Amino acid sequence: MMRDSSLIERLDGRLAEVCSGSSVTILSHWGGDADSVGSAYVLSKLLRGRYGASSTGFRIPDSPTSHARAIMAKLGFEESEPEKTDLYIAVDVGSLEQLGEMRDKVLSSGVPILLMDHHLHHDDSSSSVIEYFVSDRYQAVSEMVFDLAERVGWRLDLSQSTALFLGLYYDTARLSVADGETARKICQLLSCGIVPNDVLAGLETVMEESERIARILSASRMKVYRMGDWVMAFSEVGAYQSSSSRALLGVGAHLALVGGQEGDIANISLRATGEFVTYTGLGMGDSLVKIVLSRFEGSGGGHRTVARLRCRGRLEEIYQHVIRHLSLRLGVQPVKLAE
Ligand SMILES: [Mn+2]
Numbered sequence: 001m002m003r004d005s006s007l008i009e010r011l012d013g014r015l016a017e018v019c020s021g022s023s024v025t026i027l028s029h030w031g032g033d034a035d036s037v038g039s040a041y042v043l044s045k046l047l048r049g050r051y052g053a054s055s056t057g058f059r060i061p062d063s064p065t066s067h068a069r070a071i072m073a074k075l076g077f078e079e080s081e082p083e084k085t086d087l088y089i090a091v092d093v094g095s096l097e098q099l100g101e102m103r104d105k106v107l108s109s110g111v112p113i114l115l116m117d118h119h120l121h122h123d124d125s126s127s128s129v130i131e132y133f134v135s136d137r138y139q140a141v142s143e144m145v146f147d148l149a150e151r152v153g154w155r156l157d158l159s160q161s162t163a164l165f166l167g168l169y170y171d172t173a174r175l176s177v178a179d180g181e182t183a184r185k186i187c188q189l190l191s192c193g194i195v196p197n198d199v200l201a202g203l204e205t206v207m208e209e210s211e212r213i214a215r216i217l218s219a220s221r222m223k224v225y226r227m228g229d230w231v232m233a234f235s236e237v238g239a240y241q242s243s244s245s246r247a248l249l250g251v252g253a254h255l256a257l258v259g260g261q262e263g264d265i266a267n268i269s270l271r272a273t274g275e276f277v278t279y280t281g282l283g284m285g286d287s288l289v290k291i292v293l294s295r296f297e298g299s300g301g302g303h304r305t306v307a308r309l310r311c312r313g314r315l316e317e318i319y320q321h322v323i324r325h326l327s328l329r330l331g332v333q334p335v336k337l338a339e
Helices: 005-018 034-049 066-075 096-108 141-151 158-171 180-190 196-204 209-221 241-251 274-280 284-293 315-330
Strands: 023-027 055-059 087-091 113-117 130-134 223-227 230-236 255-262 265-272 298-302 306-312
Touching: 005 113, 005 130, 005 141, 023 034, 023 096, 034 055, 034 066, 034 087, 034 141, 034 158, 066 158, 066 196, 096 298, 096 306, 113 141, 141 158, 141 180, 158 180, 158 196, 209 230, 209 241, 223 315, 230 241, 230 315, 241 255, 241 265, 241 306, 255 315, 265 274, 265 284, 265 298, 265 315, 284 298, 284 306, 284 315
Parallel strands: 023 055, 023 087, 087 113, 113 130, 230 255
Antiparallel strands: 223 230, 255 265, 265 306, 298 306
16 A cells, blocks of 8 residues: 555656656765665665666765664665766755755755655745655655555565665664554565564664764763753764764653854754653754744754754853743743752
């Protein structure tokens, strides 16, 4: 069963129209993840093998996370960019901000952009060059690519099945939020001969020394507040802010902001548990980012439970602003936990 057959039909039709003889660059969101890498890998095979693209490339804006790098190594998939790009396909990009360093170049290139995603999008009317193929009925872009492959009768080989499996596995938080339809697709992918123990073994432990130190420093420097039932952590570290905010959730925080200060610019990773977002109605990519940008000049965006922003200001002041705002919104006084 296809979750959204009209979307897949429209996507198939469009790819058939624009890809033949074209050189296509697939773009991930910044840092990349299993879903963006997995879907891009299979999509690049489909574009060349089924839709007649003359060449394909893949770029992860900013630098790939160690997890994304490990998955690419497993698939034998590398970043590359054709000399000339006739078409961009952005996968798993929840907001244009997530194109990071590549955003301006891509948007001003005049090259058409197709955006495939499974998150809700605010229509960005300023960018008429973008055509959206978006449906939040899908649990991952990898699943959209699965449906596309099925529609066109494309046989997934073992590494392509592995790629889509990894995308679905990690985008459903290791299947914990997978529904029956995803489970059916996972079974079909696994039946190609994937051994989860082999595939996942190398992926669960990858961490570079510098990332490890950043995470440990962010934990040792964090300031913790309790607001009602919620525990919120704020910290600062020079690199790996995203990995560090994930680590702070692992430590037990419901909400974690980890920033790095570069002169008067702050780069902040915002992350919360699904529970926090559900009960407070405060999504990271929309509400929290807006709260910060209502006062500090900059840009940002992301998904429900994870977002990133870059703005002008001191981290200390930004955090105080967020804490005041959250206290008002939640109607509880913040209590700072002893350091
Ligand atoms: Mn995804």
